[in-house]
Amino acid sequence: MNLFASIINTATRFTRYIALLVMASMMFFITFGVVNRWLFTPIIGDIELVQLGMVVLIMCGLAYTEQAGSHIAIGLIVDRFPVKVQKIFEIFTNLLTTVVTLTIGFIYIGVALNHQNHMQLSTGLLNIPYYPIDYIIVLGFVMWGMQGLLKLVLPIVSIFQTDQESRKEV
Amino acid sequence: MAVEVVGLLGIILMLILMFLRVPIAIAMVVPTFLGILYLKDWNTLTTAVETIIWNHSFSYTLSTIPMFVLMGELLYVCGISGELFATFRAWLSRLRGGLAMATIGSSALFAAASGSSLANTATMGVIASKEMINSGYNKSLTGGSIIAGGTLGVLIPPSTLFIIYGMMTEQSIGQLLVAGIIPGILLMVFYLVTVYIVVLIKPRLAPSIKEKVSWKEKFISLKTTIWILLLFACVVGGMYVGLFNPTEAAGVGAFLTLIIALLRRKLTLISFIEALSSTLKTTGFLFAIIIMAFLLNYFLIITKIPFLLSDFLNGLALPKFALFGIIILMYILLGAIMDSLAMVVVTLPIILPLIISMDMDLIWFGVIIVLVMELAMISPPIGMNCFVLRGAAPDLSLEDIFKGAAIFMIPIVLLIAILYLFPEIALYLPNNMY
Amino acid sequence: GEDESTNESKNVSADKVEVIELDVNNWTSSTHHYAYNVFEPWKELVEEKTDGRVVVNIFHGSALGKSSTVYQDVSGGLYDVGLIVANYFYDTGFFPYTVGNLPFAFEGPEEAASILQEFGDKYAKDDLTDIVVLGPTATDGYDLFSTKPIKSVADLKGLKMRVNGKSEIAFVQGLGGVPVSLATEDTYEGLQKSTIDTAFYTPIGAVGLKYFEPAPYITKLAVSVTPIIPIINKDFYDSLPADLKTIFDEELNPKLTELITASYETELESSHKELEEFVKERGEFITLSDEELENFRLLGEEAWTAWINDANDKGYPGEEMAQYLFELLEEAGYPIPY
Numbered sequence: 004m005n006l007f008a009s010i011i012n013t014a015t016r017f018t019r020y021i022a023l024l025v026m027a028s029m030m031f032f033i034t035f036g037v038v039n040r041w042l043f044t045p046i047i048g049d050i051e052l053v054q055l056g057m058v059v060l061i062m063c064g065l066a067y068t069e070q071a072g073s074h075i076a077i078g079l080i081v082d083r084f085p086v087k088v089q090k091i092f093e094i095f096t097n098l099l100t101t102v103v104t105l106t107i108g109f110i111y112i113g114v115a116l117n118h119q120n121h122m123q124l125s126t127g128l129l130n131i132p133y134y135p136i137d138y139i140i141v142l143g144f145v146m147w148g149m150q151g152l153l154k155l156v157l158p159i160v161s162i163f164q165t166d167q168e169s170r171k172e173v
Numbered sequence: 174m175a176v177e178v179v180g181l182l183g184i185i186l187m188l189i190l191m192f193l194r195v196p197i198a199i200a201m202v203v204p205t206f207l208g209i210l211y212l213k214d215w216n217t218l219t220t221a222v223e224t225i226i227w228n229h230s231f232s233y234t235l236s237t238i239p240m241f242v243l244m245g246e247l248l249y250v251c252g253i254s255g256e257l258f259a260t261f262r263a264w265l266s267r268l269r270g271g272l273a274m275a276t277i278g279s280s281a282l283f284a285a286a287s288g289s290s291l292a293n294t295a296t297m298g299v300i301a302s303k304e305m306i307n308s309g310y311n312k313s314l315t316g317g318s319i320i321a322g323g324t325l326g327v328l329i330p331p332s333t334l335f336i337i338y339g340m341m342t343e344q345s346i347g348q349l350l351v352a353g354i355i356p357g358i359l360l361m362v363f364y365l366v367t368v369y370i371v372v373l374i375k376p377r378l379a380p381s382i383k384e385k386v387s388w389k390e391k392f393i394s395l396k397t398t399i400w401i402l403l404l405f406a407c408v409v410g411g412m413y414v415g416l417f418n419p420t421e422a423a424g425v426g427a428f429l430t431l432i433i434a435l436l437r438r439k440l441t442l443i444s445f446i447e448a449l450s451s452t453l454k455t456t457g458f459l460f461a462i463i464i465m466a467f468l469l470n471y472f473l474i475i476t477k478i479p480f481l482l483s484d485f486l487n488g489l490a491l492p493k494f495a496l497f498g499i500i501i502l503m504y505i506l507l508g509a510i511m512d513s514l515a516m517v518v519v520t521l522p523i524i525l526p527l528i529i530s531m532d533m534d535l536i537w538f539g540v541i542i543v544l545v546m547e548l549a550m551i552s553p554p555i556g557m558n559c560f561v562l563r564g565a566a567p568d569l570s571l572e573d574i575f576k577g578a579a580i581f582m583i584p585i586v587l588l589i590a591i592l593y594l595f596p597e598i599a600l601y602l603p604n605n606m607y
Numbered sequence: 608g609e610d611e612s613t614n615e616s617k618n619v620s621a622d623k624v625e626v627i628e629l630d631v632n633n634w635t636s637s638t639h640h641y642a643y644n645v646f647e648p649w650k651e652l653v654e655e656k657t658d659g660r661v662v663v664n665i666f667h668g669s670a671l672g673k674s675s676t677v678y679q680d681v682s683g684g685l686y687d688v689g690l691i692v693a694n695y696f697y698d699t700g701f702f703p704y705t706v707g708n709l710p711f712a713f714e715g716p717e718e719a720a721s722i723l724q725e726f727g728d729k730y731a732k733d734d735l736t737d738i739v740v741l742g743p744t745a746t747d748g749y750d751l752f753s754t755k756p757i758k759s760v761a762d763l764k765g766l767k768m769r770v771n772g773k774s775e776i777a778f779v780q781g782l783g784g785v786p787v788s789l790a791t792e793d794t795y796e797g798l799q800k801s802t803i804d805t806a807f808y809t810p811i812g813a814v815g816l817k818y819f820e821p822a823p824y825i826t827k828l829a830v831s832v833t834p835i836i837p838i839i840n841k842d843f844y845d846s847l848p849a850d851l852k853t854i855f856d857e858e859l860n861p862k863l864t865e866l867i868t869a870s871y872e873t874e875l876e877s878s879h880k881e882l883e884e885f886v887k888e889r890g891e892f893i894t895l896s897d898e899e900l901e902n903f904r905l906l907g908e909e910a911w912t913a914w915i916n917d918a919n920d921k922g923y924p925g926e927e928m929a930q931y932l933f934e935l936l937e938e939a940g941y942p943i944p945y
C-alpha cells in the first residue's frame with residue numbers, strides 16, 4: 004500500500020514539475036516570439052509550439068490538481084454528514100473519478116495507436132506528429148486516474164484499520 | 174425513450190452527482206458517457222473523446238488562461254497585493270467605512286493585473302480581513318467587501334471568464350476583455366457607494382479610525398500602484414492598440430510581472446515555484462471543467478434539448494426585455510445552487526441561439542454573462558468566492574460572509590439593468606479598438 | 608440482397624414507417640452561403656425525395672465538431688454528413704485531392720469538380736473505405752486579403768501569411784512570406800490580432816466572414832481553389848434500405864456536390880462587387896497587371912515540386928499524378944498551371 008502510494012505520488016511530482024517547467028518556458032517563449040516579431044521576423048510554427056505546450060501543461064497538471072484536492076466540488080450537502088458517511092461518499096466519488104479518467108486514458112491509447120500506425124496526422128508547419136502528443140494525453144488522464152485510485156483505496160483501508168494500527172504507523 | 178428525455182435524465186444525474194461532492198468535471202462527464210453510449214455507440218464515444226479533448230487542449234487561444242492566472246500569482250508572492258491594500262488604507266481609512274472601501278479599491282486595482290476571481294478573493298482576503306476585524310469592523314461587512322472586490326477580478330481585464338466565453342461563442346477575446354473595463358470601473362464605484370450607504374444607515378458596522386497619515390506618506394504609498402498601472406497599460410493597452418494578440422499579451426504580461434518581482438527582490442526560486450504551482454492547480458481544475466463541458470455539450474446537442482428550450486422560449490413571443498429578464502432570473506436562480514463556470518458552460522449553448530435570435534450583441538452579452546457569474550460566485554448556498562474566503566480568513570464564518578455578500582448583489586443587478594438600457598457602456602471601447 | 612428485402616417489407620408492413628435521422632454538421636455559421644444555398648435546399652430535397660422517411664437535422668456553427676476533424680468525426684459517427692476540406696487532411700487518404708489547392712491548378716469550382724472526380728477515382732477512392740466519399744468540388748478562386756496593400760510579390764516580403772495546409776507552405780515561402788497555420792474559424796481574429804497579416808480566401812466566403820473588416824486590402828488573384836469533399840458516415844449509409852440507397856446514389860449525393868459548386872459559381876460575381884464596395888473607404892480592391900500576375904504564377908511552381916515530393920514520400924506516383932492532371936486539364940480545354 005505504502006509502496007503504491009509512493010510510486011503514484013512520485014510520478015505525480017514528476018508530471019507536476021514538467022508542467023511547471025513548460026509553463027515557465029511558455030511565458031519566456033511567447034515573449035521571445037513577440038520581441039522577435041517586432042525586431043526581426045516571426046518564428047515559424049510559434050503557434051504550434053504554444054499549442055503543444057498547452058497539452059503538456061494541462062495534462063501534466065490534472066493529477067497534481069487531484070492530489071491537491073483542487074478539482075472543484077460542491078460540498079454543501081455531503082459536508083453535513085458524519086465523517087464515516089462522508090467517507091462512503093468519498094469512495095463513491097473517487098470510484099467515479101478513477102473509472103472515468105482511466106476510460107479516457109484507455110480511449111486515447113487507441114487514438115495514439117491509430118495516429119501512430121494508420122492515420123498519421125501531424126501539425127501543419129513543423130510536421131510534429133500527433134501520436135506522441137496523444138500519449139501525453141494518455142499520461143495525463145491515467146495519472147489523474149491513479150491519484151483517484153489512491154484516494155479510493157486510502158479511505159477503504161482506513162475504515163478497516165483499527166486505531167492501534169494507525170498509531171503504529173505514526 | 175425520446176432523445177429529449179435521455180438529455181433531461183442526463184442533466185438530472187449530473188446535478189445529483191454534483192451535490193454528492195463529485196468533482197464538477199466528473200459529474201458532467203458521467204452522464205455524457207452513459208448518454209452517448211445509450212444514444213449512439215462506443216465508436217461515437219471514442220471519437221467524441223478524441224476530437225473534443227484534442228480541440229480544447231491543443232489550443233493557442235486557451236493558453237491565455239494560465240498566463241493571466243500566473244500574473245496574479247506572481248504579484249501575490251512578491252507582496253504587491255499587501256502593499257496595494259496599504260496604499261488605499263492610507264488614503265481612505267479616515268472616511269467612515271474607509272477600510273471596506275480600501276478593500277474594494279485595492280481589489281479593483283489588483284484585478285487589473287490578475288485573471289481569476291478566486292485568486293483575487295484569496296489574495297485580498299488574507300490581508301484585508303485581518304485589518305478590518307482588528308479595527309472593529311463588522312464581520313459581514315468585512316466578508317462582503319472582500320468577496321465583492323474579488324468579483325472584480327474577472328470583470329476588469331485580464332479575465333479567464335471572458336476567454337472561456339469568447340471560445341464558446343467564437344467572439345473576439347480581445348474585444349471581450351476590453352468590453353469589461355468600463356463596466357468594471359462602474360461596478361467598483363457602485364460597490365463603494367454601497368459601502369457608503371450601508372455605513373450611513375448603520376454607522377456601528379464601521380468604527381472610525383483615528384490614525385493620521387501625512388500627505389507625504391500618502392504619496393509615497395502610491396508607488397506600488399504604478400507597477401500595476403504600468404502592467405495594465407502594457408498588457409491591456411498593448412492588446413487594445415493591436416501590438417499583440419491576447420495570447421501574446423498574457424505571455425508578455427506574465428513575463429513583465431516576473432521582471433517586476435525580480436526588480437523588487439521579493440522573488441526566490443521557492444516563491445516562483447509556489448506561484449507556478451498555484452497557477453497549475455487553477456489551470457488543472459479549469460481545463461478539467463472546460464474539456465468535460467464540451468463533451469457534455471455534444472451530448473446535450475444530440476438530445477436536441479438546447480433547440481427545444483430556445484424554441485419554447487421563443488414561442489412565448491414575449492417582448493425582448495421580458496425574455497431578457499427571464500434569462501437573468503434563471504441565471505440568478507441557477508447561480509445560487511451551481512458553480513458559476515459549470516452553470517455557464519452548460520447553459521450557454523442553450524441560451525445562445527435565443528440571444529442571437531433576439532439580435533443582441535454577443536460581446537455585450539459576454540459582459541452580462543460575467544456579471545451573472547459574479548452573482549453566482551457570491552450568492553448562497555453555493556458561492557465559490559465565499560468558500561475561498563472562508564478558507565483564507567478563518568475568523569469569518571460562512572454565515573457572516575453570505576450575509577455581507579447579499580448586499581453587494583444589488584449593485585450587480587443594477588449594473589445589469591443599466592447595461593441593458595445603455596449597451597454602449599460595454600461596447601464603446603471594443604467598437605473603437607484600433 | 609435477401610436481408611434487405613425482408614427489412615424493407617417489414618418497414619412497409621408496419622403502420623409507422625421508421626424515420627431515419629440524418630445529422631449534418633455545418634462548420635460555418637447559420638448565415639453562411641452553405642446554410643442557405645447548400646444545406647437547407649438539400650434537406651428539403653432529401654425529405655421530399657424520401658417521402659419524409661429520412662429527416663435531416665442541420666447543426667450550424669460547428670455545433671457537432673470543427674472543420675479540422677471532419678474525417679475523424681464522420682468516420683466515428685459524431686454526425687452523418689460533413690464537408691472535408693482536403694488540405695486539413697493532407698496526412699490521410701484525402702491527400703490526392705490536395706492537388707487542387709496548388710497554385711493556379713483550377714480557375715473555378717466547375718472546372719475543379721469535373722477534373723477532381725476523375726483524378727480522385729484513380730488515386731484516392733481505394734484508400735478511403737471507412738467513409739462514403741461523394742463527388743469532390745471546390746471553392747471559387749482565392750484572392751489575397753491583407754492588412755497592408757499588396758501590389759506586387761515584393762510587398763509580401765516578411766509578412767505572416769496564413770496557410771491552409773502543407774501544400775501552401777512552399778508557395779508562401781516562394782512569395783517571401785512567413786507561413787502561419789490557422790484554422791478557418793480562427794482567421795478573422797488572426798487578421799484582427801495580427802497573428803497573421805494576410806490570408807488567401809474565397810471572395811464569397813470572405814463576404815460572409817467579413818474578412819474585409821480586419822483586412823481591407825484585397826488583391827484579386829484567383830490563385831487557387833480549395834477542394835471540398837462531402838462525406839457520409841459508412842454505417843449510416845449501409846443501414847439505409849436498398850430503395851433509399853438508390854435515391855441517395857442517383858440523386859441526393861450528386862445533388863449535394865452540385866449545390867456546393869453552384870453556390871460558389873453564382874455568388875462569385877456579386878461578392879467581388881460587394882467587396883469592392885465594402886473596402887472603398889478603408890482599403891483598396893487591387894487588380895494586378897498581367898505581368899505582375901505572371902510573377903505570382905511562376906513562383907507557384909515550387910509548390911508543385913514540393914507537392915510531388917510529398918506524394919512520392921507518401922508512396923504515391925507524384926510525377927505521374929501531376930502529369931495525369933495536366934492531361935485531364937488539356938483534354939477538357941482548360942489552361943495548365945505552368
Ligand code: NA
Nearest residue numbers: 284287326331
Ligand atoms: Na482581472
Ligand code: NA
Nearest residue numbers: 508549552555
Ligand atoms: Na451562488
